[in-house]
Amino acid sequence: MTVAPSSLPASGRAVAGRAARLVAAALAAALLLVAPAAPAWAHNSLKSATPAADTTLTGAPQEVVLEFMSSLNPQYTTVTVTGPDQQQVGAAPEVSGARATVALGDTLANGAYTVAYRVVSSDGHPVQGSYAFTLAVPGAAAPPATSAQPTTAPTPEAELTADSTGVSGVTIAAIVIALLLLASAIVFFWLRSRRTP
Amino acid sequence: MSADRPAVSRRRLLTGGALVAGGALAAGSAVAAATGGRPGTGTGPVAHYGTDVEPFHGERQAGVATIAQAYASFVAFTLRPGTDRETLARMLRLLSDDAARLTRGEPALADTEAELALLPARLTVTFGFGPGFYTAAGRDDRRPESVAPLPAFAIDRLEPAWSGGDLLLQICADDAMTVAHAQRVLVKDARPFATVRWVQQGFRRGRGITDPTQTQHNLFGQLDGTANPAAGTPAFDTAVWRTEPEPWLYGSTTLVLRRIRMDLEGWDLLGRTERELVVGRRLDTGAPLTGTSEHDEPDFAARHANGLTVIPDFAHLTRARVGEDNQKILRRTYNYDAAPAADGTADSGLIFASYQADIARQFLPIQQRLAEADLLNEWTVPIGSAVFAIAPGCRTGDWIGRQLLE
Numbered sequence: 001m002t003v004a005p006s007s008l009p010a011s012g013r014a015v016a017g018r019a020a021r022l023v024a025a026a027l028a029a030a031l032l033l034v035a036p037a038a039p040a041w042a043h044n045s046l047k048s049a050t051p052a053a054d055t056t057l058t059g060a061p062q063e064v065v066l067e068f069m070s071s072l073n074p075q076y077t078t079v080t081v082t083g084p085d086q087q088q089v090g091a092a093p094e095v096s097g098a099r100a101t102v103a104l105g106d107t108l109a110n111g112a113y114t115v116a117y118r119v120v121s122s123d124g125h126p127v128q129g130s131y132a133f134t135l136a137v138p139g140a141a142a143p144p145a146t147s148a149q150p151t152t153a154p155t156p157e158a159e160l161t162a163d164s165t166g167v168s169g170v171t172i173a174a175i176v177i178a179l180l181l182l183a184s185a186i187v188f189f190w191l192r193s194r195r196t197p
Numbered sequence: 198m199s200a201d202r203p204a205v206s207r208r209r210l211l212t213g214g215a216l217v218a219g220g221a222l223a224a225g226s227a228v229a230a231a232t233g234g235r236p237g238t239g240t241g242p243v244a245h246y247g248t249d250v251e252p253f254h255g256e257r258q259a260g261v262a263t264i265a266q267a268y269a270s271f272v273a274f275t276l277r278p279g280t281d282r283e284t285l286a287r288m289l290r291l292l293s294d295d296a297a298r299l300t301r302g303e304p305a306l307a308d309t310e311a312e313l314a315l316l317p318a319r320l321t322v323t324f325g326f327g328p329g330f331y332t333a334a335g336r337d338d339r340r341p342e343s344v345a346p347l348p349a350f351a352i353d354r355l356e357p358a359w360s361g362g363d364l365l366l367q368i369c370a371d372d373a374m375t376v377a378h379a380q381r382v383l384v385k386d387a388r389p390f391a392t393v394r395w396v397q398q399g400f401r402r403g404r405g406i407t408d409p410t411q412t413q414h415n416l417f418g419q420l421d422g423t424a425n426p427a428a429g430t431p432a433f434d435t436a437v438w439r440t441e442p443e444p445w446l447y448g449s450t451t452l453v454l455r456r457i458r459m460d461l462e463g464w465d466l467l468g469r470t471e472r473e474l475v476v477g478r479r480l481d482t483g484a485p486l487t488g489t490s491e492h493d494e495p496d497f498a499a500r501h502a503n504g505l506t507v508i509p510d511f512a513h514l515t516r517a518r519v520g521e522d523n524q525k526i527l528r529r530t531y532n533y534d535a536a537p538a539a540d541g542t543a544d545s546g547l548i549f550a551s552y553q554a555d556i557a558r559q560f561l562p563i564q565q566r567l568a569e570a571d572l573l574n575e576w577t578v579p580i581g582s583a584v585f586a587i588a589p590g591c592r593t594g595d596w597i598g599r600q601l602l603e
Binding site for chain 1: 466510575
């Protein structure tokens with residue numbers, strides 16, 4: 001037994017007003033979830049890398065620089081650079097804010113390199129991933145003949161990471177739920193206001 | 198004795214107690230004979246685990262090398278002001294006598310619930326002395342140097358309510374009733390000498406639930422204690438027992454007791470793979486990530502094809518690892534599970550009991566490495582810490598602590 005909002009007593013109008021505000025708040029929350037900025041509770045992920053993934057360089061890089069979405073914990077930041085002979089090159093990473101820098105030595109052989117990282121998000125969750133680049137300096141030593149070239153196929157650990165700025169599954173589920181709730185709220189209050197006495 | 202003793206003569210209680218005990222035994226064996234001794238069919242002592250005894254007397258105290266019993270109560274006491282060496286001797290004679298009787302399945306002297314003493318269920322009562330005990334005894338010169346409050350670690354959130362203590366009684370048995378009764382007897386008899394400071398009660402798997410030699414899980418679901426030295430091996434003796442010739446040191450060890458709260462709510466948010474990265478071992482088998490079975494040696498140098506080490510640098514396994522036997526610690530840990538909050542938040546964790554011959558050589562370096570970097574710290578918090586010397590054992594007719602006090 002509901003009535004149109006305009007004919008409700010004062011308390012009924014207050015309820016309708018509150019309902020409208022709730023709907024507006026739900027809408028705002030849903031919009032926030034869709035927004036591109038990384039919420040505080042998201043896992044850290046790689047924002048950019050130099051040298052970039054899947055590129056071929058004609059000059060040896062001095063360093064590898066990884067830029068992440070959030071600040072890194074130096075205690076729990078690992079970056080490895082593995083050369084064409086499956087040996088690690090470069091120094092331990094230097095961490096500053098959200099950036100990890102690995103200084104590389106002078107003598108780098110041509111061939112495929114794999115950069116791998118293992119960091120910890122602010123909620124303590126470990127995140128890891130890797131990518132490859134190729135060094136092809138003209139006139140430099142050929143890649144070692146004995147070792148097979150590592151592929152640039154994603155490693156098994158990649159499933160743990162959000163390498164790109166893509167939104168995680170959890171976020172998508174949250175958005176869907178929020179929109180469904182929003183839709184139901186809108187329909188419910190619309191139906192209420194439509195019933196005639 | 199003091200005025201708060203019950204107004205019944207000790208002799209009457211003794212006689213009455215002995216009659217009750219004798220009667221119960223007689224009745225029990227009659228019933229057992231009639232029913233063939235099947236569990237649950239009579240009122241007498243069960244012919245299996247309930248009557249198992251761990252000897253109290255010996256060169257070393259029981260309850261350290263003893264296969265961990267299902268239930269434990271760690272009771273710490275604060276000595277009453279003015280307690281001196283003579284008073285401590287009286288106290289230890291009494292408590293040692295209580296322990297010797299109860300561990301044999303006999304009621305203590307003036308035991309007001311004599312029936313509850315009849316099923317010892319592998320009861321052990323282990324005595325520990327805190328720094329304050331040595332001071333009260335005027336024996337600071339005999340206190341091992343590292344039997345002192347631990348240095349502060351960045352991860353600590355220690356609460357005084359769970360920390361410190363002058364005297365410790367570690368009461369363990371395969372039956373909770375047995376522990377409760379022993380604790381009641383000992384607390385009452387300690388009353389003239391000391392007040393109860395804290396009690397930490399914990400549990401492991403029940404007797405007969407699983408192979409007692411197998412590593413058990415903790416409430417994180419993690420197999421806990423894989424790298425423990427095995428009782429009866431030279432590695433164990435090297436790690437645990439002191440061998441200095443002084444009679445108050447020989448056959449002794451030390452205990453670090455840390456109450457570690459687990460953030461189970463946060464732990465819930467970790468996927469299985471992430472948990473295994475944090476710990477460095479598989480949850481189901483306890484195998485290191487580089488191995489297939491629990492006791493495989495971890496290979497910290499092994500790397501994935503992409504260059505990352507298979508076992509993370511920050512894994513608990515990596516940070517806690519020690520190589521030499523004389524650097525190892527014996528963990529005899531119990532789980533605690535207090536009532537959850539109204540919203541269901543868990544209040545659970547570990548009563549982490551670590552035994553080692555030398556705290557400074559063995560425990561502190563490990564704890565320091567863990568405090569500096571161990572990803573498991575995200576979900577654990579030390580909220581209590583206490584250090585005790587575990588006195589040498591005593592022979593029949595003797596009492597614990599005599600070598601220290603005399």
